[in-house]
Amino acid sequence: MARPPVLLRPDGPGLEQAAGALRAGELIAFPTETVYGLGADADDEKAVARIFQIKGRPSFNPLIVHVRNAAHAKEFCIWNDSAETLAQNFGPGALSLVLPRRGGARLSNLVSAGLDTVALRVPDQAIAQALLARSGVAIAAPSANPSGAVSPTMAAHVATSFAKGIACIVDGGACRIGLESTVLDLTGPAPVLLRPGGVSAEDIEILTGALADAEAATIKSPGMGDRHYATKARLRLNAVAAEAGEALLGFGASAPDGALNLSAQGDIIEAAANLFAYLRRLDAPGTQTIAVMPIPESGLGRAINDRLRRAENRQ
Ligand code: TXA
Ligand code: MG
Secondary structure, eight states: OOSOOEEEOSSHHHHHHHHHHHHTTOOEEEOOSSSOEEEEETTOHHHHHHHHHHHTOSSOOOOEEEOSSHHHHHTTBOOOHHHHHHHHHHOSSSEEEEEEBOTTOSOOSGGGTTOSEEEEEOOOOHHHHHHHHHHOSOEEOOBSSOTTSOOOOSHHHHHHHOSSSOSEEEOOOSOSSOSOOEEEEOSSSSOEEEEOOSSOHHHHHHHHOSOBOHHHHHHHSTTSSTTSOOOSSEEEOSOSSOOTTEEEEEOSTTSOTTSEESOTTOOHHHHHHHHHHHHHHHOOTTOOEEEEOOOOSSTHHHHHHHHHHHHHHTO
């Protein structure tokens, strides 16, 4: 999409257009009570891949999935008592809960960056809620800024950063909180604060008791490598062809017919969208090595290679 994003008012027609864009697999920017989000249908692997591409993230960092309410959240995760308590006290609002992904959840793999967990948030903002209701989808959305830049709290910030690549920006004025949501990991025995944000740690601790310390949080934080999905089979990167006994993960037109191909057209967005599912498919019992054909080291290719190298280095 080479055209600049359309600026939409948050009225009936504007919301309908933005919801339609989401359903059509396009990216939109929209306000929440914390910061503006760069949203995609969380069940659309290619749309989620495009989020990583236009943010220019050099690695796959998992995204927050925005849902209408706790019942909607439960479609995607395995809920627990801490989640229930926190949802009752702070939901909807600036709190994102990391929980185990539900098996068979209709959710992109990339949204979790290949992890078996998912971060869920119920935004407390009328426009975000209206988009969730009208689109009927869960919305994967990081903050709507290029990687490394500060988070946007006004529509104009988003328009300056993204001259192309997103269908529209819903203008909801300034964000009420102006700071990202608090991210809490509820997958372990005690909640871990992964990112301080709109709901204070002190308020959370009144309900949960002490949150696990920052060091534990560092170990669990994504991007560190150790928690990410790694194949049981060895990986051999930049392979020209599979050797005897190896499974081949192809890329581009030069891959042999019949090989599982991340993208026969050499489309890097398609490759990112297929990456985690294909790795899992090839990582079958009995497969010792997965040979991976070279992926170009540019744009989203850097994030794909980063993930492949981490998996390779674990072995
Ligand atoms: O307020 C917010 O949270 C905004 C608005 C748009 O909702 N979103 C936002 O997203 O700040 P983002 O992608 O910029 O930050 C998401 C944070 C990252 O630090 C990411 O590592 C963490 O949440 N996160 C997401 N999924 C996770 C998971 N499954 N496990 C651990 N951390 C996760
Ligand atoms: Mg961010």
